Amino acid sequence: MxxxxxxxxxxxxxxxxxxxxxxxxxxxxxxxxxxxxxxxxxxxxxxxxxxxxxxxxxxxxxxxxxxxxxxxxxxxxxxxxxxxxxxxxxxxxxxxxxxxxxxxxxxxxxxxxxxxxxxxxxxxxxxxxxxxxxxxxxxxxxxxxxxxxxxxxxxxxxxxAPEGRALALSVQSFSYKRGMPHGIDMVFDCRFLANPYWEPALRRLSGEDRAVQDYVKADPLYEPFFTRVLDLTRLLLPAYRHEGKSHLSIAFGCTGGQHRSVTMAETLAKALAEDGQQVSIRHRELQGQQKSERPG
The missing domain is CATH 3.40.50.300 (P-loop containing nucleotide triphosphate hydrolases)
Structure with a gap:
């Protein structure tokens, strides 16, 4: 047996x-x-x-x-x-x-x-x-x-709540300069996308701002990249639930953790929330500090 x-x-x-x-x-x-x-x-x-x-x-x-x-x-x-x-x-x-x-x-x-x-x-x-x-x-x-x-x-x-508890999802952004976060299940590198840092009007903004998101999404590689990440996440969620996991952590990294990775995290979290998922979102480099001049 x-x-x-x-x-x-x-x-x-x-x-x-x-x-x-x-x-x-x-x-x-x-x-x-x-x-x-x-x-x-x-x-x-x-x-x-x-x-x-x-x-x-x-x-x-x-x-x-x-x-x-x-x-x-x-x-x-x-x-x-x-x-x-x-x-x-x-x-x-x-x-x-x-x-x-x-x-x-x-x-x-x-x-x-x-x-x-x-x-x-x-x-x-x-x-x-x-x-x-x-x-x-x-x-x-x-x-x-x-x-x-x-x-x-x-x-x-x-x-x-133990009965019918849904899988908890955590989506976050980070800067590779400060190293990868701990305890992440899936990590995606966004440094190939167009960088808003080099646009003076966008430099002091972040991926939480619409103007930055529009700039990143205009990159021809953004749409196929985001679509594949979203499809992969949707594919894995039932497998994680079947395995008995209580949470899944997804992180996006870029150079400064302000623009591209934040845009990806915000967009993925919104799409998953629209699917009815429980999503917690965190931007490590934006928490508790002013937006600084560093490549994002």
Whole structure:
């Protein structure tokens, strides 16, 4: 009799800046049947999984308030958990705009954990800088700036409800100068497409802008390239679902990560969303910084 293949157990690592909704997300996941553990010291995590006699879906809340937190330590935890064959790890990063995080702290009159004797604004700034490398490793990125508690709950349920859960898709752009992102399933190089950087009127814009998208799409190679990428993605989605995967990550790279790769990511994400897919989109080089003069 052939040996039965064990199904990987879902594990969701919930993180992000203070005030973005991590506690709410942990509570929702617990209601969905996940065993929720919040702010366990990082050094204890390996023993936690080793001691689990009968693994069940688990939600782990980790952020800068952890006693032994550091970006490197949390990245090591992500690598460690991701390398365990019995687990299917999803890194859920809850984010919000700095002004929204500051407003939430002002409304609650809480002290920021990274600036207990200073202004909350200083704490928000420090934490966003600290969490940047973790944000880049997220499988699912949710911006809660415009969400209330009920909307965030519905969004978490949409991604993680066990019955009929759809495959989560993450589409992102990046710059080859800074290296490829971690944890990507499919990578496409866009550097052969016409580069808007060399057009002075487009240089300071990004692939989120219509003018840049129109310029890139005017390249004769754009349409056949995009069509083949979209067809390949549609072909693979059922196979990933059949394999029991919970998410698929697709990345587009170009020289500076501002123009061509952003255009491709935006266009693919829109097409997949129109197909009814759940899509999370992230532009690594555009997050938290001004548009700079570098080849895109």
């Amino acid at each position: 052939p040996e039965q293949v064990k199904q990987a157990v879902p594990a969701v690592l919930v993180t992000g800046p203070s005030g973005a909704g991590r506690t709410t997300a942990i509570n929702v996941l617990e209601d969905l049947g996940f065993e929720a553990i919040d702010n366990l010291p990082l050094r204890l995590l390996p023993g936690l999984f080793d001691a689990a006699a009968a693994p069940r879906p688990m939600a782990l809340g980790l952020d800068s308030r952890n006693r032994d937190f550091s970006p490197r330590a949390l990245l090591d935890v992500i690598d460690m958990l991701g390398g365990r064959g019995e687990l299917e790890l999803t890194v859920l990063y809850l984010d919000a705009q700095p002004d929204v995080l500051l407003r939430r702290y002002s409304e609650t009159r809480r002290r920021h954990p990274l600036a207990p004797a200073e202004s909350p604004g200083e704490g928000v700034r420090r934490e966003l800088d600290l969490m940047g490398p973790i944000r880049d490793r997220a499988d699912i990125l949710l911006d809660t700036s415009e969400m209330n508690v009920h909307q965030l709950k519905a969004e978490i349920e949409r991604w993680f």
